[in-house]
Amino acid sequence: MVDFSLSADQESLRDLARKFARSDMAPHAAECDRTPRFPEEIYRKAYELGLMNLNVPVEFGGSGLKVFEQCLIVEELAHACGGMTTSVIANCLALEPILLGGSPEQQERFLKPFCAEYNFASFGLTEPSGGSDAGGLQTRARREGDHYVLDGEKCFITNAPHASLFTVFATVDPSRRTKGITAFVVPRTARGVSTGKDEEKMGHRASSTSTVRFDGVEVPVNDRLGEEGEGFSIAMRTLDQTRTPIGALATGIAQAALDLAAAYSLKRQSFGKPISEHQAIQIKLANMAQAVHAARLLTWQAAWTIDQGGKGTLESSIAKCFASDSALHVADEAIQTFGGYGYMKEYPVEKLLRDAKLTQIYEGANEIQRTVIARELLRRYA
Numbered sequence: 405m406v407d408f409s410l411s412a413d414q415e416s417l418r419d420l421a422r423k424f425a426r427s428d429m430a431p432h433a434a435e436c437d438r439t440p441r442f443p444e445e446i447y448r449k450a451y452e453l454g455l456m457n458l459n460v461p462v463e464f465g466g467s468g469l470k471v472f473e474q475c476l477i478v479e480e481l482a483h484a485c486g487g488m489t490t491s492v493i494a495n496c497l498a499l500e501p502i503l504l505g506g507s508p509e510q511q512e513r514f515l516k517p518f519c520a521e522y523n524f525a526s527f528g529l530t531e532p533s534g535g536s537d538a539g540g541l542q543t544r545a546r547r548e549g550d551h552y553v554l555d556g557e558k559c560f561i562t563n564a565p566h567a568s569l570f571t572v573f574a575t576v577d578p579s580r581r582t583k584g585i586t587a588f589v590v591p592r593t594a595r596g597v598s599t600g601k602d603e604e605k606m607g608h609r610a611s612s613t614s615t616v617r618f619d620g621v622e623v624p625v626n627d628r629l630g631e632e633g634e635g636f637s638i639a640m641r642t643l644d645q646t647r648t649p650i651g652a653l654a655t656g657i658a659q660a661a662l663d664l665a666a667a668y669s670l671k672r673q674s675f676g677k678p679i680s681e682h683q684a685i686q687i688k689l690a691n692m693a694q695a696v697h698a699a700r701l702l703t704w705q706a707a708w709t710i711d712q713g714g715k716g717t718l719e720s721s722i723a724k725c726f727a728s729d730s731a732l733h734v735a736d737e738a739i740q741t742f743g744g745y746g747y748m749k750e751y752p753v754e755k756l757l758r759d760a761k762l763t764q765i766y767e768g769a770n771e772i773q774r775t776v777i778a779r780e781l782l783r784r785y786a
């Protein structure tokens with residue numbers, strides 16, 4: 405039987421996230437976007453409430469949540485601020501390779517001390533030469549006895565300037581493409597690790613993004629995740645887990661846009677009546693509501709599939725792609741509903757459009773999601 409009701413635990417998790425989002429995040433969203441500012445005090449509180457290391461098992465100090473519960477939380481946070489949400493959930497992305505590819509000894513050694521304190525980790529896959537073609541990455545890992553030497557540069561890395569730990573993907577042999585890619589855990593304190601300046605971004609400006617350089621960084625063989633050549637699979641399986649919460653993040657932005665547009669339409673008058681009484685606006689709101697609803701249901705279904713033990717590649721790609729496209733469209737329609745005021749920075753809807761845009765790009769651009777969807781689909785017809 406399909407059941408869309410939430411358990412008491414799920415409801416209390418969602419309520420915790422909603423309360424935090426509305427009382428701690430939302431009041432600072434505009435200021436952190438404008439300045440821009442990385443609000444450490446808010447992230448620290450998210451950590452203290454157990455909203456940061458959502459996917460890490462409780463035995464290692466995380467919240468031990470399934471993907472479905474993660475999505476409930478992420479949607480609530482994103483309703484208040486997409487950028488802050490990106491920074492709050494980036495640890496899930498960065499730590500997932502350790503959960504998927506790390507030995508029990510590595511999980512204990514890396515995750516326990518990390519989660520015991522307020523810390524950031526970053527996921528280092530994308531490089532200046534290209535993110536979509538991850539199999540073509542150029543960062544080198546040369547084995548020298550009991551350690552590897554890493555050389556290369558990653559770009560667009562979320563939270564990198566604040567990270568104490570990096571999961572890094574490098575190749576032991578570029579000619580082997582995906583089969584040469586190997587995953588490592590690298591502490592920020594390792595000699596030769598440096599981060600670049602904070603990128604000036606269109607949206608998600610409460611989040612921090614920069615390059616990370618590895619110049620002759622020595623990484624013990626003990627800190628390699630899995631075997632040589634297993635890194636690509638670890639990265640792809642990581643994204644299979646974390647893509648669905650991006651669907652939830654996009655849904656949160658879209659829901660915020662719908663809420664603002666509907667409330668505004670009841671107050672704003674034109675031709676002697678609220679604009680909500682014009683059918684053109686009603687149709688707009690109805691279409692926005694359909695998109696939000698469908699995005700949420702696709703996200704929940706993808707999360708459910710993964711939580712049941714399924715790979716969820718098709719479902720999570722569909723959810724992420726649809727929810728992010730919907731978020732951009734719904735935010736656009738919210739601006740249109742606000743008319744000229746929607747275009748002004750004084751009002752909150754233009755930020756939603758800028759924040760929604762990123763959800764179409766990161767964790768696999770939507771063109772790549774469509775490629776994945778088509779591949780998975782065609783396989784079933786072959």
Ligand SMILES: Cc1cc2nc3c(=O)[nH]c(=O)nc-3n(C[C@H](O)[C@H](O)[C@H](O)COP(=O)(O)OP(=O)(O)OC[C@H]3O[C@@H](n4cnc5c(N)ncnc54)[C@H](O)[C@@H]3O)c2cc1C
Nearest residue numbers: 527528529530534535536560561562766767768769771772
């Ligand atoms: C704010 C922000 C935060 C990010 N955080 C992280 C992070 O923490 N860690 C990390 O590793 N990465 C991160 N990324 C990187 C992100 O995942 C990449 O930007 C994304 O995967 C796209 O890679 P690219 O930018 O190199 O674009 P490219 O790969 O150069 O692609 C350019 C365009 O071509 C399209 N394209 C490319 N190949 C194909 C194809 N085969 N078929 C059809 N279309 C194609 C793409 O969809 C895109 O539209 C972040 C990016 C941003 C902007």
